[in-house]
Amino acid sequence: MVKYLNLLYWEVFRLEENEKPEQGEGLNYESLVEKQTDQLEELLDRHDMKELQRRMEELNEFDVAEFLSRIDDNRMPMVFRLLSKETAADVFANFEAPEQERIINSITDSELAGIMEELYVDDAVDIVGELPANVVKRVMRAATPQTRNLINQYLRYPENSAGSIMTAEFVDLKKYMSVKESIARIRRIGEDKETIYVCFVIAADRRLEGIVTVKDLLLSSDDTIIEDLMETNVVFASTTEDQESVSAKFADYDLMALPVVDNERRLVGIVTVDDVMDVMEQEATEDMEKLAGMLPSDKPYSRTGIVEIWKNRIPWLMFLMLSATFTSMILTSFEDMLAVQAGLVAFIPMLMGTGGNSGAQASTAVIRALSLGDIEPRDALSVVWRELRVAFLCGIALAAVNFVKMLLLDGMLLHNDAVTVPVAATVSMSIVFIVLFAKSVGSMLPILAEKLGVDPAVMANPLISTVTDAVSLLIYIYVAKLILHI
C-alpha cells in the first residue's frame, strides 16, 4: 500500500488512505473519475464553490460535462458559470443537446458570445444543427459575423457529407516557406487550431498543393524549404463525399487529418480524427438499427423520447406485419392439404425460423463487408457462389441432425404419431432448399441495393425474413407433395 502514497494521481484526486485500491486490484481510470465526481458533489452540497471551481478546472472537460449532466437542472447552469471561458466552451461542446439548450437559456448574451468564439466551427455547426429554431436564432446573433457566415456555409453541405463534418481551423503554409518560418507560424496561429500536427500547403488561389507534418518539420533542418519536404501525394475528400467514405480513408491510411477540397481542388476545410471516431460510432449504430428494422435515430437511446422511438420502430413493424399477409394466404390456400397431414404444421415455425436466421447471417455478413469496402457490387457472383457452398454445408448438417432428432425425440420420446420417416425426410429436405434459398437471397439483396445506390442496410434482416418466410412455406409444401404424395 505504501508504494501508492506518492502517486501523483492520488494527490490530484485527494483520495483518503482507505480509498486507495488494494494492491493487485488494479488501476482503473473509471473508478478514479467516479470518486472524483462524488467529491465534486460533496463540495457542491457544502456550497464550497471556490474549491469546486478549482477542481473542475483540473478535470478533463468530458468528465466535467458528465458531472454537470448528472446534477439537478436547477443548480447545473449556476455550476457551469463557475468555469473559465476556455473550459466552458470545451465542456459545452461535450454536452448533449438538452444540456446545451438549458445552458443557452440561462446565460447572458455576452457569455454566449464568449462560448461561440471559443468553439471550433464543426462543433458550432453540430450544435446549431440540433437545437430548436428559437434557440438557434439567439446562438447565431451571439456569434461574430465571420463565424455566422462560416456556420451558414457549412450548414449548406448535405447531411453526413465531408463538408458537414469538416472544420475551418487548420494551419496553412506556403511552399516557399522555410521550416523555421513554418514553426514560427505554427507558434503564432496554432493556439486556436483544431490540429497543428498536419499543416496544409496551399497556393495563392487556395488550391491544396501538399501536406507537411510537424514531425517532418521537427526532424528537418531549419532552412529546409517546405516545397522539398511536403508530401504532394495527398489523400483528400471532396465536400460532398459521404462521411462513411471519409472514415474508411482514416482507417485505411491511418490519418490524423484529412483535407476537404472543392471541385477546383481548393482547400475548404479539414476533418480531424476525433470527429471521425464519432462518425464511425454513429455509422455502426445506424447500420445495426437498420439491420434490426428500425429507422436510424440521431440521439442516444437514453435521450430519445417514447414517441420518437415509436416513430422509428413502427414503420417496419407495420410493413412486415402487412407483408405477412402473403404467408397467411399461402397457408390458407393449402389448408386442406395441411389438414390431411396435420403433423406438418408443427414444423412450420422451425422451418421459417431457420430460413430467417440463415438469411440474416448472410445479409449481415455481406452488408458489413460492403460497408467496410471488403467486397464490391462487382463481386456479386463470387459472393453468391461462396454463400451457396456455405448454405449447402449448413443445410446438410441441419437436415441430418433434424432427421435424427425428429425420429428419436419427436417420434419415439414424445410419441408424436405424425412423425414418420417420410415426414422427417420431408422436413429435412425442405431445410436444405430453404437454407440455400435464404442464403442466396440474403447475400444478393444487399448487393443489389448497393448497385441501385440504396443503402444495403435497408435490406434488413426483417425484410429478408419476410421474403424467406413465404418462400420457405412454398418449398415445404412442394417437397411434402413430392415425398408424401398429398
Add this chain to the structure above:
Amino acid sequence: MVKYLNLLYWEVFRLEENEKPEQGEGLNYESLVEKQTDQLEELLDRHDMKELQRRMEELNEFDVAEFLSRIDDNRMPMVFRLLSKETAADVFANFEAPEQERIINSITDSELAGIMEELYVDDAVDIVGELPANVVKRVMRAATPQTRNLINQYLRYPENSAGSIMTAEFVDLKKYMSVKESIARIRRIGEDKETIYVCFVIAADRRLEGIVTVKDLLLSSDDTIIEDLMETNVVFASTTEDQESVSAKFADYDLMALPVVDNERRLVGIVTVDDVMDVMEQEATEDMEKLAGMLPSDKPYSRTGIVEIWKNRIPWLMFLMLSATFTSMILTSFEDMLAVQAGLVAFIPMLMGTGGNSGAQASTAVIRALSLGDIEPRDALSVVWRELRVAFLCGIALAAVNFVKMLLLDGMLLHNDAVTVPVAATVSMSIVFIVLFAKSVGSMLPILAEKLGVDPAVMANPLISTVTDAVSLLIYIYVAKLILHI
C-alpha cells in the same frame, strides 16, 4: 479544363489530357488511385522496373499494398523487393496475413530482419499472431533479441486487451527537462516513434507522471520546465482493460494516444488512434455478427474460407433449430383446438414474425446503448419502463391496423370465411400482448447478460426470436380460448 493543367496532382499521376476529370465531375481520390494502379500495372507488363520502383515510392503505402495484393502471386514478391527498406516495412504492415506469408517465404533472412527492425512492435505482434507456427519461427529468428523479447511479452497479454494492441515506440520525457531539451530529444529519437505528438513524462522507476503534447511544447517558451507544463490528470488504460473500453476512451476524450500502465502505474506502452480505429471497426463487426447469430470471425469476409464461415454459422443455426422443438410441441399439443378453428393457423407466422421483429428492435437498441456506455445495467428498470410504453404504442397501432386489414382484406376481398370479427379480435389482441412481451424480453436479456458479465450481444436477435416464438404461440392460444371459447 485548362485550369487543371497546373495541378500538382495530375503531374504526380501523369494523367493524359483526356483522362482528367470533366469540369463539374468532381475530384475523387479513389478514381485517381485506380488510374494510378492501372499505370503501375502497365509499367509492370512493360517490365519498366525502374519507373515502377520510382512510382511506388511516391505512392501511399496502403495503395501500394492494395496494388501488390492484386497482381498475380508469382510476380508479387519480385515487385515487393523493388521497394526501399522503409517503404517495404510500411507496405508489409498494410498487407493481410496471406500476402505477409507469401512475402516471408520468398525473401532472404537478412531482408526479413530488415523489415522486422522497421516494424512497430504492435504491428509485429499482429503479424506474429496471425501467421502459421512454422512461419512465426522464422520471423522470430529474424528479429533482434530485444524485439523478440518485446513481442513475446506483448503476446502474453489477453486477446483484445489494451496490452495486446499497445506499442512500445513512444517519446518519454523527464519532468525536470526544459522545453528546449524536450524538443531536442524529440528530434533525436522521434524518427522511429509511432507518435511524437503526445510525449509521456515518466519518473526514474517508469511510473507515469503526466503527458505533454508537442502543441504545448511549441506554444511555450524554450526554458519552461516540463513539470510546469505537463497535464497530470491523465486518462489511462490498464494492460488488461478490454479494447472496447479503450476505444470508448478515445471517442469520449478525443485522444490521439493513450498510455497503458501496469498495476504499479508504470508506463508499459501506448495505444495510438490509428489502431483504435481498427478496433472500433472490428468491435462493431463482431457485434453485428453476434446480433445475427454468428460467431465473430477474425478475418474479412472475402478472406474467410467456406468451412470457416460454416463453423461460425452452424452453431447458432443448429441450436435455434433444435430449440424450435418447443414451438413444435406447443403446436402439436393444441392440434385439436387449431383443427376446430383451422383459420387461426394462417396468422401464426405473422404473429411470430411481429414478436421476433419487436424483440429484435428492443435488443439491438439496448445492446448498442450498453456498448456505447449510454445505459448501464443499473438503468434496467427505466429501460423496461421505456420499452413497455413503446411496446404499448406499437402494439395498439399494429392491432388496430391488423383488425381493419383482416376484416377488409382477408375477410371481404380474399373471401377467407374463417375471418370473423371474433377471430380478428383474437389476432389483434394477441399482437398487443406479444409486442409487450417481446419488447420486455428483448430489452431485459441483454442487460441481464451484462450484469452476469457475459457479452450482451450473445442475447442475439435469433435467440430472442426463438423465445418470443414459443411465447407468442402460447399467448395466441390463450387469447383464442378466452375470446373464441374453444
